[in-house]
Amino acid sequence: MDASVLLALRDPAGIPFYPVVFQALYILTWALHAAFVLLALGSMGLSIYGTFKQKDDSHWKILTPHLIQTGKLSISILIVLGVAPLLFTQVIYDPNWYVANTLSGMWVFIFIYTLLVGYILYYWYYYANKAKEGGGKLVGIVSFLVLVFAGILMHNFAVTSIMPNEWMNMYAPNGVVDTSGLTFNMDIPRLVFLVSLAIPVVGIFLQNYSRFLSTREDFSEDFVKYCAILGTKIGAVGLVISAVTFIIWMIEVGYLMNPLTIATIIGVLILLYMVYTNVNSYITTGVLVVVALLISSIRELIRFDIMTGLGYNIYDYPVNLELPSITMFLLTFVIMGFIGVAYLLTMAWKVGKTQGVFDGSKDKAVTRLGNYTLFIMSIWMVIYFGWGMVTLFKNIL
Ligand code: HEM
Structure with a gap:
């Protein structure tokens, strides 16, 4: 890809402030978006398991509707928080974002309806479970799969946007223009890693949930303890899965020895220790936030390096203060x-x-x-x- 094409796709009006500020805000707000994506998928997935245990198990009787409620709220927050990185990315990486949205235009439409259908089904699941213990299993599973599909579509847009060298082939494969808007690209290790993070996130959430309820007299000590142990198990296993998939992704993209990668791996090991010992889950959550910011930074670093390699450096974006x-x-x-x-x-x-x-x-x-x-x-x-x-x-x- 010729740098002049990328540069010509920039906004001729320039940007209203220094690019590094938009870049930092992108990293911050994407981490926030991801936090609620992961909490939504994690609590939703676990709640589905809960619907199978809810009738006969007194702990799951309490926990399942709370997980469903957590997922329901998280989806609305993740949607609101998704808008922010979208705005920042289109300010500094507008060529990438708009080309990806054109090549995958049909998927963009499908994304909106996927989200609508997935969230409506979630409400159905919520009401069905409220009406009858253990209710709404099937609709819950379908809603979960539909929302995971929304994440896969998001992943397609992100991956397509960082493949400028392939854009021409996607636009006109073998010289024939393809206007279907059905371009679809996936990077499986990246996707599996990002989605796998839902497991440790819901584990740490459960530890927080248990800590938070421990001061309430209307929740039995037994229940509070059960949730803490469950959170520790899910959190620790999830962190190991995420660490392995993260290393596979980093090997694939050639960033294994990058300082940010090493800092992330150290962060995950610290998290593993903290989740395992569960001394204070609120502090664990603080460390999780730092790790989330590191992961968001790595995503940005990969994109930044690809783009500077092609002669498109966001720091050279004309600034019109x-x-x-x-x-x-x-x-x-x-x-x-x-x-x-x-x-x-x-x-x-x-x-x-x-x-x-x-x-x-x-x-x-x-x-x-x-x-x-x-x-x-x-x-x-x-x-x-x-x-x-x-x-x-x-x-x-
Ligand atoms: C259930 C719904 C959603 C799920 C599961 C989801 C999941 C994801 C995932 C997994 C990624 C990372 C993709 C990657 O880096 O490979 C991502 C990125 C992103 N998402 Fe979402 N998302 C959802 C809804 C939304 C919505 C509604 C918005 C906007 C309003 C949004 C905005 C973004 C943006 C801007 C990015 C970064 C794209 C880039 O860096 O090129 N997401 N999302």
């Missing part, structure tokens, strides 16, 4: 985002820790955070729309 919009974005992201999320998390934490009904209006911290969030959102709307109107009228009048 636009301070007002970047300031607005960062203030929205940091101030509104953080306070809003802190409000929701504090409330969720306190609801879960309270026996009986939690009244947020009687809680000082929740009320204060709620008021701040409302106040900031109101100011944000005034500034956002006011500013938009001023810019619009300045341009057209």
